[in-house]
Amino acid sequence: MRQNLTSGRTALVSSLLLPPAVCAVLLPARGSLANTDVALGLVVVIVAVASLGHRVPGALTAVSAAVWFDFFFTRPYATFDISKSADLTTAVLLLLVGLAVSQLATHARRMRVIAITDAGYLAQIHDTAVLSRSANSPLAVADHVREQLIEVLQLRGCRFEYGTLMGHPPRLEHDGSVLIGENVWDVDRLGMPAQEVELRLVSSDRYYGRFMLDPIPGARPSRQARLVAATLADQAGAALDPMWRVDKAA
Structure with missing residues (x-):
């Protein structure tokens, strides 16, 4: 349970810090980097956070990525306005794809945890069955x-x-x-x-x-x-x- 809490805190902090940090790293290449490439890079960040298995931080990462993409990479820069329809479409798609990918990644991790848990339970039952056949008392x-x-x-x-x-x-x-x-x-x-x-x-x-x-x-x-x-x-x-x-x- 403590591990789950730690993972949750890590995911929450990452959802707030990673999107603006990645945007800041890519900012010097703004003139030569297509906005669609920036959006794809931010999708990778969303998947990374969502893979921790927490739906809310994954969704927050998607929202944060769309907001900071708008702020850093759409004209007029350093505002939350968007003047070009193509940039608006990219920002909206980034948000929607990010939310969908976050949900899928969370579900995939949960299925993996269930599979591991099932294996652990089966091992418990198997161990008891073996002991039942061999125990003297x-x-x-x-x-x-x-x-x-x-x-x-x-x-x-x-x-x-x-x-x-x-x-x-x-x-x-x-x-x-x-x-x-x-x-x-x-x-x-x-x-x-x-x-x-x-x-x-x-x-x-x-x-x-x-x-x-x-x-x-x-x-x-x-x-x-x-x-x-x-x-x-x-x-x-x-x-x-x-x-x-x-x-x-x-």
Whole structure:
């Protein structure tokens, strides 16, 4: 999250500073450089800022590029007036193309982040499946999943309770929703509840235990992350099934 904030600040500062800086660098060649070439150079700047993955700085860069292109490279110079229709067309196209390119670059980066995230989630599930086949103790699998849940759901802590079911805390369901009583809690808008949330291990109507999740205040794990957490809990439940059968037989 800190990295995202740093990236956002960098993009915002770049959106304000890069267009006038590039225009200033190109200014000495104003007499020999076609305005369309200047506009293309500014589009490159817009793409560079938008590639950081933030839509607003990308759009600001497009606006800033059009404004400073007008100020430095259209007659009358050093004003925000445009006397030639060709320059007006170029400035408008720079703005529109810049906004479109910014949107596309932002979307492309977001898709790349999602792909990387998906790969990370799949690795978590795969690691747990491998451990389930090789671990001598089912509780070792539960402890491994407990650690994974802390990372996946942005938790301060997590503990596992085997075979207990006391109280009525908020509950993370296996469809990714969070219930408080019978009401659905809007995690995407409100974040996780400010109290422990249970994630039950249930398989074939058998209850094995639950993970008690302690969310970081304000954390908003995505629905995808919540579904991965439920899948990890299912794997832990499957690993605990033999131990449950032994306990029942005893």
